[in-house]
Amino acid sequence: MNSIITPLGNFPLLPFSLPELGLPLLATEVPADSGPIVLAGVLLSLVVIYLASKVGGEITKSLDLPPVLGELIGGVVIGVSALRLVVFPETGATAADSQIMTVLQWVGGLSPADIPAIFATQSEVLSVLAELGVIILLFEIGLESDLRELQKVGYQATLVAVVGVAVPFGVGTAGAMLLFHVPAIPAIFAGAALTATSIGITSKVLSELGQLKSREGQIIVGAAVIDDVLGIIVLAVVASLAKTGEIDVLNVIYLIVSATAFLLGAIFLGKFFNKSFVAVASSLQTRGNLVIPALIFAFVMAFLGNVIHLEAILGAFAAGLVLDETDTRKELDEQIKSIADILVPIFFVTVGAKADLSVLNPAIPTNREGLVIASFLILIAILGKMVTGWVVWGDWAVNRLAIGIGMIPRGEVGLVFAGIGTASGVLSKPLEAAIIVMVILTTFLAPPGLRFAFKGQAQAEAVAEAVPQGSDPS
Amino acid sequence: MNSIITPLGNFPLLPFSLPELGLPLLATEVPADSGPIVLAGVLLSLVVIYLASKVGGEITKSLDLPPVLGELIGGVVIGVSALRLVVFPETGATAADSQIMTVLQWVGGLSPADIPAIFATQSEVLSVLAELGVIILLFEIGLESDLRELQKVGYQATLVAVVGVAVPFGVGTAGAMLLFHVPAIPAIFAGAALTATSIGITSKVLSELGQLKSREGQIIVGAAVIDDVLGIIVLAVVASLAKTGEIDVLNVIYLIVSATAFLLGAIFLGKFFNKSFVAVASSLQTRGNLVIPALIFAFVMAFLGNVIHLEAILGAFAAGLVLDETDTRKELDEQIKSIADILVPIFFVTVGAKADLSVLNPAIPTNREGLVIASFLILIAILGKMVTGWVVWGDWAVNRLAIGIGMIPRGEVGLVFAGIGTASGVLSKPLEAAIIVMVILTTFLAPPGLRFAFKGQAQAEAVAEAVPQGSDPS
Numbered sequence: 001m002n003s004i005i006t007p008l009g010n011f012p013l014l015p016f017s018l019p020e021l022g023l024p025l026l027a028t029e030v031p032a033d034s035g036p037i038v039l040a041g042v043l044l045s046l047v048v049i050y051l052a053s054k055v056g057g058e059i060t061k062s063l064d065l066p067p068v069l070g071e072l073i074g075g076v077v078i079g080v081s082a083l084r085l086v087v088f089p090e091t092g093a094t095a096a097d098s099q100i101m102t103v104l105q106w107v108g109g110l111s112p113a114d115i116p117a118i119f120a121t122q123s124e125v126l127s128v129l130a131e132l133g134v135i136i137l138l139f140e141i142g143l144e145s146d147l148r149e150l151q152k153v154g155y156q157a158t159l160v161a162v163v164g165v166a167v168p169f170g171v172g173t174a175g176a177m178l179l180f181h182v183p184a185i186p187a188i189f190a191g192a193a194l195t196a197t198s199i200g201i202t203s204k205v206l207s208e209l210g211q212l213k214s215r216e217g218q219i220i221v222g223a224a225v226i227d228d229v230l231g232i233i234v235l236a237v238v239a240s241l242a243k244t245g246e247i248d249v250l251n252v253i254y255l256i257v258s259a260t261a262f263l264l265g266a267i268f269l270g271k272f273f274n275k276s277f278v279a280v281a282s283s284l285q286t287r288g289n290l291v292i293p294a295l296i297f298a299f300v301m302a303f304l305g306n307v308i309h310l311e312a313i314l315g316a317f318a319a320g321l322v323l324d325e326t327d328t329r330k331e332l333d334e335q336i337k338s339i340a341d342i343l344v345p346i347f348f349v350t351v352g353a354k355a356d357l358s359v360l361n362p363a364i365p366t367n368r369e370g371l372v373i374a375s376f377l378i379l380i381a382i383l384g385k386m387v388t389g390w391v392v393w394g395d396w397a398v399n400r401l402a403i404g405i406g407m408i409p410r411g412e413v414g415l416v417f418a419g420i421g422t423a424s425g426v427l428s429k430p431l432e433a434a435i436i437v438m439v440i441l442t443t444f445l446a447p448p449g450l451r452f453a454f455k456g457q458a459q460a461e462a463v464a465e466a467v468p469q470g471s472d473p474s
Numbered sequence: 475m476n477s478i479i480t481p482l483g484n485f486p487l488l489p490f491s492l493p494e495l496g497l498p499l500l501a502t503e504v505p506a507d508s509g510p511i512v513l514a515g516v517l518l519s520l521v522v523i524y525l526a527s528k529v530g531g532e533i534t535k536s537l538d539l540p541p542v543l544g545e546l547i548g549g550v551v552i553g554v555s556a557l558r559l560v561v562f563p564e565t566g567a568t569a570a571d572s573q574i575m576t577v578l579q580w581v582g583g584l585s586p587a588d589i590p591a592i593f594a595t596q597s598e599v600l601s602v603l604a605e606l607g608v609i610i611l612l613f614e615i616g617l618e619s620d621l622r623e624l625q626k627v628g629y630q631a632t633l634v635a636v637v638g639v640a641v642p643f644g645v646g647t648a649g650a651m652l653l654f655h656v657p658a659i660p661a662i663f664a665g666a667a668l669t670a671t672s673i674g675i676t677s678k679v680l681s682e683l684g685q686l687k688s689r690e691g692q693i694i695v696g697a698a699v700i701d702d703v704l705g706i707i708v709l710a711v712v713a714s715l716a717k718t719g720e721i722d723v724l725n726v727i728y729l730i731v732s733a734t735a736f737l738l739g740a741i742f743l744g745k746f747f748n749k750s751f752v753a754v755a756s757s758l759q760t761r762g763n764l765v766i767p768a769l770i771f772a773f774v775m776a777f778l779g780n781v782i783h784l785e786a787i788l789g790a791f792a793a794g795l796v797l798d799e800t801d802t803r804k805e806l807d808e809q810i811k812s813i814a815d816i817l818v819p820i821f822f823v824t825v826g827a828k829a830d831l832s833v834l835n836p837a838i839p840t841n842r843e844g845l846v847i848a849s850f851l852i853l854i855a856i857l858g859k860m861v862t863g864w865v866v867w868g869d870w871a872v873n874r875l876a877i878g879i880g881m882i883p884r885g886e887v888g889l890v891f892a893g894i895g896t897a898s899g900v901l902s903k904p905l906e907a908a909i910i911v912m913v914i915l916t917t918f919l920a921p922p923g924l925r926f927a928f929k930g931q932a933q934a935e936a937v938a939e940a941v942p943q944g945s946d947p948s
Contacts, residue, residue, distance in 0.1 A: 036780055036786075038598060038602060039602060039605050039780060039786060040777055040780045040781060040786075042602055042606075043609075043773045043776055043777040043780065043786065044773075044777050046769075046773050047770050047773045047774055047777065050766050050769060050770045050773075051770060053766070054758065054760070054762075054766050054767070054770075057760040058758055058759060058760055061759050061760050062759070067760040067761070107781045108781070121595065121598050124512060124595050124598070124599065125598065125599050125602045128512060128513060128516055128599045131513050132516075135517075284528065284532060285532060285535050285536070286528070286531040286532055286535050286541040287541070287811075287815055288528075288815030288816065288819070291812060291815050291816060292524050292527070292528055292815065292816065292819070293528070295520075295524060295816060296521050296524045296525060296528075299517045299518075299520050299521045299524075300521055302517055303514055303517040303518050303521065306510060306513060306514045306517065307514060307581045307582070312510075312513060312514075312517065334812075335812040335815070336812075337761075337812075338765060338808075338809040338810075338812040338813055339812055339813055339816055341761055341762030341765050341766065341809070342762065342765060342766065342769060342813055345762070345766070
């Protein structure tokens, strides 16, 4: 591609920017070139992101591993840790670190003064696209989930979630204080970072393995949703501790009440809303008669989830769960699939692109202390979630290993804890690095781990089926 | 919705922002709340945009008019001219004009200092989504077009495009100078603004009328594409005239050569690329095996179209045209349709939202001079394109009225001329207003006009078919 672009770099630039929709052209205060250049940057970033997702996904698929692992690794390759094609300001990268900005500067002849603003805008656009991706993913997971099946496993999922928050939090905090002599508040922060489960990664792997609708899959998804809510409450407690040294009890009560009311209210009201949705969709005559009303509902729920200080993805999941009950589900599912195919990879690739693996390098002396603490945190992160599989009662045939492993990935939620801790000055550099290492490793371990856990089950079932036939030599 | 949001406005805010992907949380220099608030603003804007597109589209559809007209009008209703829910900085609107920003400020308790940056970022995200929408639209139009059919009408389309640029430009410039005593350079600007055809609006209407693959449809699309290239060249000439008083001949030659090489090269190389695309897509095992390689190709072409100072949409159209020839077209078409359904309405609604109808108000004295010039420009804009239908030779059965009307909408391209003219200080306020009025009216007239032209044809054909049957009373 460079050979095509090179001669243009030296070509005298036109005195105007591209007439592409003319957006920022009409604004006199914005640099005349920024709109089309932002578009060019987004297009180039999407090409790189899609290439990384497909190359990575196909390689892991051919190795019989979940494709999402390949998308995460593809993201690492194009991200801040390696090629630096797609980097984000929140990892500390500047426009000068972005290879795509270098290409744009080269072909666009931009003045260096405009670059930081263009880089910031482009990063924000990609971040919103990634967030729309995870919103669509959770909407799709909600559509594919069965509300009745989820209600059946409700108690088990709640128990798995509570144990999966309490054990890592308690053991992590105590261990950090006793073994590493970390002061109380940073230790609580480290413990809190161990609590969350990445609902996006775990549900995507379950979907890829065809296990989303299995009993284990529904327990994991249900527990991950409850875990997300618990994680938000833990975060509220820890953040107010870090800021004022006290717990804002009012906030905690508000969060618990609003989260419960939101999820239960959405499902309850949804049963009535269902019929009006089908009636509206079938009365519309223009293109997108099904998918646009569905997205309006999903985005309203995501917006409400966002503004009441829960997560947008919880709203999208609830919306999907509600529409799951409608007759039009199959057609909608098919259309949402195409949309998910183009938006969801942006989310996973950018999660990988934001993972800064340089904290894993033991050659850097300041990393070593972090790596020692990280080893401890990783151990607790894995064991503390693995035990959750064994608290499921009343169902002895359930795959406990799969449930435990399904709760392991911390993903983006864990990084939020590290980010808030660093921003508030509570976390030391080694402790922050340790949390990031823990998040990266648990995120990358879960997809092959789940694959392994369900493979073992499939083999055991095959053996179990083979035995009666073998014992009956008629 | 307000009753749900109200109590939260007074609720003590959490000391941290939502853990939504944690994007700007991790950046210490960005206001802690901006990421999730930008996402909330985008979600709310999308809900409003989708509602406007569906309500508007359904109403015009029920009136037997093309749905895209309803989407444009829906955009006007929610935009700068009426409800001011979705406004953009390039129409001169600030964050204080945006009702959605008011809602966000209310529910998010933002500091007034952060609002302008959040508004600017949200607007940029919506603009990029709209541009991705028109890129996907032109990709889809390319997929639905038939390259062989387009080549057959190539000479006619070129003639239609050249006449449709030359006549409005010549008559418009001369009329402005002779009738309204406008100085030469602003008159040339006004004439130039009459040249462009909005390929997005015209092709969408053709697709909605089921006329895209008709001979008339292919002539209009082919002519609109060539017209777009000619418009870019005219814009380059006029902009350099406005800036330096001279024409940059090198630039003009460069644009002509690069545009021709790009379009012909894409189609020529595409014939070879076809087979590799099918081979790659059929060898991939993961989700999105067809749509992701297709989008990579479309986005690469759009990026190249953008950086060589053509338009991104021309690259996307060429990409669609090339893939049209593949065996996998039908399956791809189906998947792109779902993606187009959610992205394309964003484009048309924002075009409507950006149309500032206050320039049409004759009660404002400064508008009156503009409205008089506008009446003249509108007349030339319509007649100058209508004549193009009668230059098609060698095919006497062709619907000349439809071709002429199909070239009328100026859409966003005309606004770019007005914007550049205003930014460079060449256009007086009345002349700028006149150009904007001309763009708005031609854009809104074309969809019902095309509907009328093709309806007349259908009736004539029905009569022609009925006559031989009637004359045979056996």
